[in-house]
Amino acid sequence: MTELTPADERFVAFDLDDTVREQAELDGHTVEQLSDYLDRGRVPADPRIDDSPECEIALRGLERLRRARQALLARDLERESLRADDWVASILDNITLEAHAGRDIPLTHPSPTARLVVTEGALRGILRETGDSMQNMFVGRCVLVGDVSVPGTPILIRVDVTVFPGENIPLLAERLRQAMYAALSRYTELVVAAIDITVSDLHALPDVSVREMER
Template identity: 75%
Template sequence: MHGHTIEELSDYLDRGRTPADPSIDDSPECEIALRSLERLRRVQLNLLDSDLSRESARDDSWVSSILDNISREAHRGREIPLAHPSPTARLVVTEGAVRGILRETGDRMANIIVGRCVLVGDVEVPGMPVTVQVDVTIFQGENIPMMADRLRQLMFAALQQYTELVVAAIDITVRDLYVEPDAAAAPKGE
């Protein structure tokens, strides 16, 4: 990402973004990756708080899948045009920024973690229908259809507010169910 690895960006966050590094601070790609890393850290801290009293091992492979997607999705991607009354003005929002909007929207909901976000369709042509594909992890005990519907509504609203995309559908796939270690270890029938 703009000449930096995920490890370098993580170290930069660990140092509290000091000393300031303009090559990171002035890069939209790095900013997207830093925000993703910050979200991941918040989720991990929340999980750690809830699991602190438990000693059993848990499967954190979902964390690896999120880290794998951060560098891929932090790239700006395609440019999505925005209308402007001046014929000489050219305004765009990047695909990476739209993925950031979708993730931020998911972060406002409890017990759901937004993973991969993909915009399918020709986003570079105004008025063309686009499908948004989103992968999520939902915590055990949540009503999956209700959570997916709520997330879909919030994402539609956010995309209408910040973009001019014609969203045909938002497809949400629940890739993982986070089961707390105590629940996974409990014998069936309890």
């Protein structure tokens, strides 16, 4: 184990080896307990901690450590963001559509030696792109329900959509449905019985998750 000099008296609470002394100096608490308390946002409030001057000093130290940790992360992330973009390309070059191709959906051709198919993944792509061409919504998951392997079998399509605030949802959903019908009939031979669109509101502003990352 690494050699560490005993803590300065002033910081006896942070003694690395002696839990008894640590607790004695922190009104019966440990640094771990205080750290967890801080992680919980100091709720529910614990008067035995809040009213202890010794704990308060330790908590301030832990808070300072947390701020330094956040600053360090922010600095590191900033450095990363200055990097050239080629790392993204090298990741994308190394993945294949194979993983999400899904089922094969047959296309007709007169020759007996022909086996022509369009993948489920390609069809989902058509549905997504159709949604992307419309404004103020995001198309999420697209599911093809039914036996797509038998030509002519009517299938059901389920689509999740997130709509920006203030939009007329029924109108937008109907326009999307018509556009998807049109795209499917143009590019595929599927018999589509229905397109179910589930709409949810976009509650949070879009950049929330990015901000959360820097927390």
